[in-house]
Amino acid sequence: MSGGLGRIGVVTFPGSLDDRDAQRAVRLAGGEPVALWHREKDLRQVDAVVLPGGFSYGDYLRCGAIARFSPVMEPLLEQARAGMPVLGICNGFQVLCESHLLPGALTRNDHLHFVCRDQRLRVERADTAWTGDYEQGQEITVPLKNGEGGYVADERTLDALEAEGRVVFRYAGGNPNGSRRDIAGITNEAGNVVGLMPHPEHAVETLTGPTTDGLGFFTSVLKRLVTA
Amino acid sequence: MTRTTPAQRPVLDTVEHASGTPGTDQPWAELGLKEDEYARIRDILGRRPTGAELAMYSVMWSEHCSYKSSKVHLKQFGEKAPESDALLVGIGENAGVVDIGQDYAVTFKVESHNHPSYVEPYQGAATGIGGIVRDILAMGARPVAVMDPLRFGAADHPDTRRVLPGVVSGIGGYGNCLGLPNIGGETVFDSCYQGNPLVNALCVGVMKHEDIHLAQASGTGNKVILYGARTGGDGIGGVSVLASETFDEEGPAKRPAVQVGDPFQEKLLIECTLEIFRERLVAGIQDLGGAGLSCATSELASAGSGGMRVELDTVPLRDSSLSPEEILMSESQERMCAVVEPDKVDRFLEICEKWDVIATVIGEVTEGDRLEIYWHGEQIVDVPPRTVAHEGPVYHRPYERPSWQDGLQADDPAALPRPANGDELRAAALALIASPNQAAKSWITDQYDRYVLGDTVLAQPEDGGMIRVDDETGLGVAVATDGNGRYAKLDPYAGAQLALAESYRNVAATGARPLAVTDCLNFGSPEDPAAMWQFAEACRGLADACLELGTPVTGGNVSLYNQTGDTAIHPTPVVGVLGVIDDVSRRTPIGFTDEGYLLYLLGETREELGGSAWSQVAHGHLGGLPPAVDLERERLLAEILVAASRDGMIDAAHDLSDGGLVQALAESCLKGGKGARVVVPDGLSPFVFLFSESQGRALVAVPRSEEVRFNDMCSARGMPAARIGVVDGEAVEVQGEFSIPLSELRAAHEATLPGLFG
Amino acid sequence: MARVVVDVMLKPEILDPQGQAVQRALPRLGFEGIADVRQGKRFELEVAEPVSDETLARVHELAEKFLANTVIENFTVRVEDGGTSGDAYGDARGAVA
C-alpha cells in the first residue's frame, strides 16, 4: 500500500490468542499487520486497529474488564473517537463494550457452555469501515467460539441501536448464545468502530476455515483507508 | 486441650541433626515406602534421611514417578525399537522428538490424569491439559494442539453426569484459554470405568531442529531459576504426615489434595518460555509436574554433569506456613525450572518481567555430584540425585494369565441372535449409530476451540486431527489416538496391537505417513497378577507391533491402580500415532461431498464380531476373540491411502473400526451431507458386511475419472478393493435391504449425547 | 418472600486465580492498600416467609450438595435482613450502588 496506508495494528494483551490469526488475515487481505503491545501507549502510526480474540487476563473478573485498563487503550480510545477504524473480535468486542466505546455488554451464554461452531450471520450494515465489501442482507458463515457471547443491553439502548441502524450483524439459522434480538455485532454512531463475537479472521482460507467469508472485513477496511 | 507452643516445636531436621539422631522413628510407611525401600535409602545415605529427604525419596519412588512396576516391561519399547531415522530424541526425555523434514521437528505425548479427574472433574481434567502442555514446552517446542482420549462409566449412570460435563468443561476451559486447538480425542462409555474414569491428554508441539531442549543441569556456576506461579500447598496431602511432625497444630492449614489450574498463568508461561528459547537463554529446562521441585531438581541434577545447590527459602510462596518438605513436594501448577548461564540471567528475568511471570534464582549448578538443599542456611538435603530420580526401585511383579480368560474367549458372539431381514438390519443400524459410544460427539467437541492458531486442517469428526506446520510449504502433521478396552480385555496382546493398528490407519486415512507412537497404558492394580499379566501382554504386543510397522514409541505414560476393590477397568492401552504430510492441501477428509463418486471398500471382510460394538449395543455382550491383527496388511493399506491422497485419486476416506462399515458409511454421509447407495458383495451376508469389525479396511470415495488409476494401483500392490456403491441421494441405502434418510440418520446419531447431558 | 443468601468461596488454601488477577490489576487502577482479594459466588434464593429452621437446613443441604463444590469451596448460608424495603437489591449495612 502506498503512502503508509494499510498499516493495521493488532493488539496483544496477556492472554490474547487470535492475535497472530488476525495478523495473518490482514496480510492475506493485502495489508501490513503491525503488532501492538498492551503495555505501550503507542499505536505506531497504524491506520486501523484490530482487538483480537482470546482470554485477555484470563477473562477473570469479566471478559475484557482488565484489558480495558491497559496503557495501549488510552491512545486507542482517543483515536477511535477521532474516527480511526477499530474492529473488536470476540474478546476485542468485550473490551470495546467494557471501554464504553460500544454500548451494552456480553454475558454468559444462555446454555452456559463454551460453544465452537460455524455460524451463519446476516450482514445488516454494509457501509461501516469494516463491512464495505459485503452487501446488505448477505449471509456469511464464520466460526463462533466463546463462553460469554450473549449480547445484552437495556431495551432503550436496543431500540436506539435498531433505530440508528447500528446492528451490523445478526445471527442467522439459530441464536447460539441468547443474544438479545439475535445481535452478533454492532457499530458506533460514526461506523468506524465495529465489534462482533464471531471470528472473521478464522474464515480467510479454505484450508483452515469453513469459508473465506471473513476476508471481506480486512479488504473492506483497506479499501476504506485508500479512499479516505 | 494441649497445644504445642512454638517453643516446643521440634528443631529443623537438618542433615546434621539426622546424622546425630539415627534412632528417630520416621513415617516411611505412611508415605507409601516399603520397609526395604526405607532401608535402601538409609543405605544410600549412610544415615537416616532427613524429613525433606524422606519426602523426596518417597514421592520420587512412588509408582507414579518411578514406574517401578512397569519399567521392566516398558524396556521393550527401547529394545525392540524399529530403526527409524525420524527419531531425534528417544524415550526417556520429557517427550520424544520426531523429524518431519524441512528442518522441523515435532514432539508429542499423551498422559493420564485419571484419579484427580474423578475426585474433582473440572480441575482434574484442566490440570491434566496443563501438565502435558508443559511437558511439550520443556522440550523446546511451541505447543500447537491438544487431544483428549476419555473413558467414562455407563452413559446413563448418575455419576457420569457429574464426571463427564466437569471433565469436558475442564479440558475446554483450560485448553481454550491457552489457545490450543483441540483436534480430536475419544469418548468411550463402559461400566468398567465407573469409579475409574480415564482422562488422558495429548499435546503436540513444533520446533526447529536446533531448538530442542533437554532436561539437564550442567555447567558449574549456572543458575537454577524457578519461574511461573508461586508455590502453594497443592497436591501434598501425603506429606502432611511429615508436616504434622514438624509443626504444631496451628501451623499448616489443611493441605488440599486437589490442584487448581490457572490457564492464564500457563499461557504467559508458554509465551515467556518461547521468547526465552528464541534468545537461547537456557542450558537446561524442566517442567514441574508430579512431585514438584523434588522431581525437577533431582532430575535436572541427575541428568546433568554436576551437582546442584538449592536455597529452598527463596522459593516464592503463596502460603507462608509451608514447611520445607511441603515446598519440595508441592504440585502447584504452572511452574518451570530452568538452568541458565550467569551472564544470561538478567535477560532471562527481564523477559519474565515482560510477561508478568515471577522468576527467582533458587540455586546453582555445583562442581560435585550431590543435590544439596538448604533452608535458611541449614542443610536439609544432601543426596546423590541419581538415586532419587533415576535409580529408584524396580519390581518384577508376579503376573499370571487369569483363570477366566479362556472362558471369556470361548464365549463366542456367533451364538448371539442376529438381525434376519432388512427391517431388522435397519433397526440394528440405527440402534448402533445412536448408542452412546457410536453417537456423534459434538456435544463435547463443540465446547472445544478447534480454530485457534489458524492452522487446523482437520479436526473432529475426522479420522485424525491435522495441523499445518509451515504456511509456505504446507508441511503438516496428523495425529490420532485410539484404544479399545473391549478388545484388550479379550486379548491384551492383540488389543494393544489393535489400538496401534487403528490409530495408524486413522492417520493414514487423512493422507499422512505414520511416523511415531506415544501411548498411555491404563490398567488395574499391578499387585494383582491378572492385571499385571494384562499389562505385560499389552506392552509386549505394542512393542512387537511398533517394530513391525516401523513406528517407534517415543514416550508415554502408565496409569496403574485403576480399579475399585477387586474390579479393575478393562485393560486400556491408548495409542497415539503421529504422521507427516508434505502438503496439507492434499489431506483426505471423511465426508462424502460429491455425488457420483464411487465407493470402494479396501481390505477383506470376515465374520469378526468378538468385542464388537454390535455385540455390546444389541446384546450387552463381551466375549470371543477380537478381530485378527494383520500388520502387513495395515502397512499396505496405509501406503495405498497415502499414495492415493498424494496423487489425488480419492476424494474422501474413512477407516473402518468399531461399528464396522455401517458406522463409517453413516459418518461419512452425515459429514459431507450426501447419501450413498451400496450393494452387498457376493458371498457376504448383509449383516457381516455391515457390522463386522475386520481390521485393515477403509472406505474411500473415488472420482470416476480416477477409477482406473486407483484400481490399477490396488491390484498392482495386492490390495483387495471392492466397488460397493456410489455417493448419491439423500439416504443411506443398502440395496435390497433398507434405506435410511439422512435426516433420520442424523437425528439418531446426534440426539444421544445432548439427551444424556443436556 | 424472604431472601436466603449462600456465599461460596474457595477454601483459603486453594489457589484463586480470579481473585489474584483482580488484585494484580489494582495498582494499575490506582488502588493501593488492598492486601488480598478473593473472588467467590453469591446466590440469592427467594423463599416463602417465614424462613423456618427446616428451610435453612434444606438450603444448607442444597449448598453442600449442589451450589458449592466442597472439595475446594466453603460456603455460608444466612437469611438476609433488611429485606423490608421495596428495593430489589438493597443492603442496609453499607453503601448501596
Next chain:
Amino acid sequence: MARVVVDVMLKPEILDPQGQAVQRALPRLGFEGIADVRQGKRFELEVAEPVSDETLARVHELAEKFLANTVIENFTVRVEDGGTSGDAYGDARGAVA
C-alpha cells in the same frame, strides 16, 4: 486486617442464565418452594484496619469502575462484621459449613 465485601449481582432486568440453571435443577434435586435464584459474585478485600469512610468510598469507586459493570450489574459494599474470630471464613449470621 479488616474485610470489605463487595457483592455484585446482575440487574433484575438482565437475564441470569446461571441462576436459572440452578433453579431449573432444584426440583430434580428434590428442592421445592424456591421461587427464584440469582447468582452473582462476591469479592472479599482485605484492607488495613480501621476501615475509614475514605477507604469505603474508594472501594465503592473501585466497585463502580472495575468490579462491577454497571451497564448490567448492581453492587453493594460493606465491612464484614464478625471478623473477630480466627476463622478464615466464618460468618456469624447463619449456618457455617
